[in-house]
Amino acid sequence: MTTPEPRPSSTTALPVIAPRGEFDLDNLSPLEAQIETAIAVSPGLVLDASGITFADSMFLRLILATHQRTDLRIAAPSPTVARLLGVVGADTFLQVHPTVDAARTA
Numbered sequence: 001m002t003t004p005e006p007r008p009s010s011t012t013a014l015p016v017i018a019p020r021g022e023f024d025l026d027n028l029s030p031l032e033a034q035i036e037t038a039i040a041v042s043p044g045l046v047l048d049a050s051g052i053t054f055a056d057s058m059f060l061r062l063i064l065a066t067h068q069r070t071d072l073r074i075a076a077p078s079p080t081v082a083r084l085l086g087v088v089g090a091d092t093f094l095q096v097h098p099t100v101d102a103a104r105t106a
Helices: 029-041 057-069 079-088 100-105
Strands: 021-023 044-048 052-055 071-075 095-097
Touching: 029 044, 029 057, 044 057, 044 100, 052 057, 052 079, 057 071, 057 079, 071 100, 095 100
Parallel strands: 021 052, 044 071, 071 095
Antiparallel strands: none
């Protein structure tokens, strides 16, 4: 029997990361550093994905690894991110919300 991981209460203010632009192997490091910093001090984070214009498999790897480590909530995914998550079926198990506010209060 496994014990569910504790989830932050709705009163816990999760940090919001709002990356902009393209994310692939060559430019993923700053986002990875932001995520590491956020999860070091918080039980989760909100990724405002509305400004992501390109994301490849390395971005997806980072998202899946982050999901395994913390309470990751993806907010307002751009069409690019929504398509990537949908193609691989990740939208069926990741927490994807239409807005940052919805993600924060989920």
